[in-house]
Amino acid sequence: MKPSIIISWIAQLVAVVIMGQSLYFKFTAHPASVAIFTDIGMEPYGRILIGVIELIACLLLLRSSSAHYGALLGLGTMAGAVVGHFTQIGWDGERGELGILALVVLASCAIVLYIRRMDLPFISHALKESEKG
Amino acid sequence: MSAKIAIDLHKLAKTVNIAIPTLAVLFFLAGWKLSFYFHFGTVTFILLTLLNLFYTRIQSGHTLLRNFGIMGQARYMMESIGPELRQYFFANDTEERPFDRNARSEVYRKAKNIDSAASFGSQNEFDETEIKIRHSMYPVLHSEQVPFSLTFGEERGIENAYTVKRPFIISAMSYGALGEHAVRALARGARQAGIPMNTGEGGHPKYHLMEGCDLIFQLGTAKFGARNEDGTLDDSKLAALASQDSIKMVEIKLSQGAKPGKGGLLPKEKITDEIAELRGVSKDKDVLSPPFHPECVGPQNTVSFIKRVQDLTKLPVGIKLCLGRPAQFEELVVEMLTQNIFPDWITVDGAEGGTGAAPKAFIDGVGMPLYPALKLVNDILTKHGVRDRLKLLASGKLISPEKQMVALCLGADAIYSARGFMLALGCIQALQCGNNTCPIGITTHDPELQRGLDIAVKSTRVVNYVDNLEHDLEELLSAAGCRSTRELSYDHLFVPVGANLGAMPPQSSSTSSSSSSSIFA
Numbered sequence: 001m002k003p004s005i006i007i008s009w010i011a012q013l014v015a016v017v018i019m020g021q022s023l024y025f026k027f028t029a030h031p032a033s034v035a036i037f038t039d040i041g042m043e044p045y046g047r048i049l050i051g052v053i054e055l056i057a058c059l060l061l062l063r064s065s066s067a068h069y070g071a072l073l074g075l076g077t078m079a080g081a082v083v084g085h086f087t088q089i090g091w092d093g094e095r096g097e098l099g100i101l102a103l104v105v106l107a108s109c110a111i112v113l114y115i116r117r118m119d120l121p122f123i124s125h126a127l128k129e130s131e132k133g
Numbered sequence: 134m135s136a137k138i139a140i141d142l143h144k145l146a147k148t149v150n151i152a153i154p155t156l157a158v159l160f161f162l163a164g165w166k167l168s169f170y171f172h173f174g175t176v177t178f179i180l181l182t183l184l185n186l187f188y189t190r191i192q193s194g195h196t197l198l199r200n201f202g203i204m205g206q207a208r209y210m211m212e213s214i215g216p217e218l219r220q221y222f223f224a225n226d227t228e229e230r231p232f233d234r235n236a237r238s239e240v241y242r243k244a245k246n247i248d249s250a251a252s253f254g255s256q257n258e259f260d261e262t263e264i265k266i267r268h269s270m271y272p273v274l275h276s277e278q279v280p281f282s283l284t285f286g287e288e289r290g291i292e293n294a295y296t297v298k299r300p301f302i303i304s305a306m307s308y309g310a311l312g313e314h315a316v317r318a319l320a321r322g323a324r325q326a327g328i329p330m331n332t333g334e335g336g337h338p339k340y341h342l343m344e345g346c347d348l349i350f351q352l353g354t355a356k357f358g359a360r361n362e363d364g365t366l367d368d369s370k371l372a373a374l375a376s377q378d379s380i381k382m383v384e385i386k387l388s389q390g391a392k393p394g395k396g397g398l399l400p401k402e403k404i405t406d407e408i409a410e411l412r413g414v415s416k417d418k419d420v421l422s423p424p425f426h427p428e429c430v431g432p433q434n435t436v437s438f439i440k441r442v443q444d445l446t447k448l449p450v451g452i453k454l455c456l457g458r459p460a461q462f463e464e465l466v467v468e469m470l471t472q473n474i475f476p477d478w479i480t481v482d483g484a485e486g487g488t489g490a491a492p493k494a495f496i497d498g499v500g501m502p503l504y505p506a507l508k509l510v511n512d513i514l515t516k517h518g519v520r521d522r523l524k525l526l527a528s529g530k531l532i533s534p535e536k537q538m539v540a541l542c543l544g545a546d547a548i549y550s551a552r553g554f555m556l557a558l559g560c561i562q563a564l565q566c567g568n569n570t571c572p573i574g575i576t577t578h579d580p581e582l583q584r585g586l587d588i589a590v591k592s593t594r595v596v597n598y599v600d601n602l603e604h605d606l607e608e609l610l611s612a613a614g615c616r617s618t619r620e621l622s623y624d625h626l627f628v629p630v631g632a633n634l635g636a637m638p639p640q641s642s643s644t645s646s647s648s649s650s651s652i653f654a
Contacts, residue, residue, distance in 0.1 A: 040169040041168060041169055042169050042170065046169065046170065075180075076176045076177070076180065077176075079176045079179065079180075080172045080173070080175070080176045083161070083164070083172055083175060083176070084169065084172070087164075087165045088165070088169070122206060122209065122210060123184070125195075125209070126187075126188065126192045126194060126195055126198055127192070128194070129192065129193075129194020129195055
């Protein structure tokens with residue numbers, strides 16, 4: 001296995017573990033989670049919706065043939081989370097920790113996406129052409 | 134010019150490129166002040182903005198993307214599904230290549246045992262260049278027909294002469310070119326239909342052997358399965374292969390219709406560990422066979438090589454070639470006469486032939502098409518009085534009975550087909566044979582794609598196809614007033630002046646010593 005693929009797998013697992021454990025709080029309606037989603041006006045459906053999206057991202061990240069799609073989905077969701085922290089959620093106490101975790105997942109997904117960029121449909125062709133030159 | 138109501142694609146692209154980041158900002162504001170749900174849009178448009186920046190500012194391989202960004206991508210996206218759209222909606226039933234929908238559907242119907250009667254006339258253009266069969270005023274009853282039988286090697290009186298009872302042979306397709314499921318479905322079908330199958334030049338025919346059908350082992354120019362390190366023939370390996378019960382004949386491939394003058398090509402996308410082992414090659418680069426056998430560099434040693442393989446294998450041995458310069462072929466025949474050594478058959482492969490991957494210039498532009506080549510070969514053999522010393526096989530798009538009938542009239546004793554049988558397996562002509570992405574799992578080693586190809590079901594299709602071809606051929610034979618295929622001759626054909634058979638101008642044959650006596654000089 002190429003070193004870059006090993007790095008990708010580490011990043012995938014980091015993203016899956018962090019997103020995965022947050023699902024438990026989302027799906028069991030943990031008070032902290034409910035509080036955050038109440039703050040941004042998405043409780044309860046938004047909480048479930050985001051949970052489902054993250055679950056799909058986790059599952060996609062666990063197969064090498066679909067990891068790039070999982071990373072894309074994870075990247076999008078975490079970008080949303082970071083936007084939330086900067087606008088409505090804030091960074092106080094536990095929320096700051098959650099925000100840092102979101103940034104970690106965002107970075108992990110970006111790494112996976114970069115390493116597996118040639119798997120992406122359409123974009124990979126443009127990448128190939130420019131990397132050749 | 135009614136330019137005012139036309140869409141200006143340039144302006145549209147520029148507008149879109151401005152709209153994407155603008156929308157990202159607007160969605161952000163809406164997500165912040167109205168509802169967090171708007172941030173789904175924020176994220177999407179931020180990503181699109183980044184992508185667009187990459188296209189227009191960073192990459193430089195594609196001009197359209199650099200000038201127009203994501204909108205330029207639309208062209209590539211739509212172009213990429215063009216072949217499918219054309220096949221589904223826009224191409225008419227007689228214009229696709231290499232096989233139009235009518236021709237393909239005919240094979241599907243035969244393979245699925247569906248009646249293929251049509252009404253209201255032919256869809257072909259009844260112009261004046263199409264070769265037709267001339268029927269007799271006095272057709273022969275089916276009961277009067279003589280069953281087909283063809284014995285290879287009978288001319289030499291060898292012990293292992295091999296008899297086929299039906300005029301069809303599955304043409305050379307290696308494991309490597311085809312996946313395991315396809316090879317096994319064809320081999321099982323061949324066994325059930327009682328016809329032989331050519332192994333192709335894929336080395337030890339592991340999967341062909343699994344189903345117990347009669348096999349013709351093909352010795353390609355790289356001699357996979359029977360090669361020394363330097364690419365010459367390893368006598369003991371070939372003898373060992375030939376001693377296998379299932380291997381009934383050996384075919385030396387001199388050249389091939391898909392790429393006459395070039396050797397075989399197996400793209401590296403399709404080379405698995407197993408294939409590399411069966412062929413004895415590396416899996417990191419395309420496998421290229423040499424364009425000719427190192428043993429065969431002129432008529433004399435080509436004929437000697439045929440003799441060597443005949444002596445070694447004690448089986449009927451044929452040669453396969455795509456006709457290039459007829460004068461060179463005539464030289465070869467003269468040499469056969471001189472040495473009194475003949476192959477047990479000659480396969481004439483038309484330049485239109487080819488399951489194989491090949492450079493486009495060779496697929497499109499090199500070699501003689503089947504009909505004129507077959508006629509020339511038959512004429513040359515007849516002229517030298519040696520037509521009865523060997524059998525003649527024909528291959529090259531012979532997937533329908535009327536085409537096969539024409540080949541039989543032009544001198545063929547039996548018919549080789551590869552793509553006909555691939556279509557019987559369900560090939561949809563996706564043209565991906567070289568990419569390992571065949572959507573029906575025939576020319577791929579991807580287990581997920583092969584999963585859909587059920588060996589038991591598809592082998593029955595092969596049998597049905599053979600049964601129905603034979604039925605149609607018998608009907609055509611009756612109509613032509615013949616009791617067996619041996620009675621067919623050039624006289625049974627209507628060959629218009631514009632047909633390619635009529636378009637063979639005299640050719641100079643500067644390389645030939647016997648040019649003065651050449652029938653086409």
